[in-house]
Amino acid sequence: MVYRNGVDRILRKPNTSNSEQCRICGSDMYVERDKNVYTSYACAMAKKSSCMDAFYCPHSDKEWHDKAGKLIDEIDDTTSPSIKEIIQKDLENVLKDRS
Ligand SMILES: [Zn+2]
Numbered sequence: 001m002v003y004r005n006g007v008d009r010i011l012r013k014p015n016t017s018n019s020e021q022c023r024i025c026g027s028d029m030y031v032e033r034d035k036n037v038y039t040s041y042a043c044a045m046a047k048k049s050s051c052m053d054a055f056y057c058p059h060s061d062k063e064w065h066d067k068a069g070k071l072i073d074e075i076d077d078t079t080s081p082s083i084k085e086i087i088q089k090d091l092e093n094v095l096k097d098r099s
Contacts (some may be wrong), residue, residue, distance in 0.1 A: 022057035
């Protein structure tokens with residue numbers, strides 16, 4: 001499973017945040033405190049981990065969640081406001097039909 005950093009995996013300095021909501025589906029995230037994690041791809045390559053509180057969305061392994069995440073990426077990627085609007089509608093449908 002691939003988490004999207006800052007979206008369905010949010011890292012905070014230890015004890016700076018009590019709760020976070022998933023940027024994709026708005027669910028309350030569960031937290032693993034004082035976890036040694038790589039904060040970026042570059043840190044992973046250098047095997048340099050940091051102690052952080054890691055918040056995860058409980059729905060990250062669901063197919064609809066992955067789809068919604070991709071749609072959000074596409075909304076961020078496009079510069080066309082009309083396309084943004086179309087993708088936004090698709091996103092709302094995916095979140096509405098989630099199972
Ligand atoms: Zn979520």
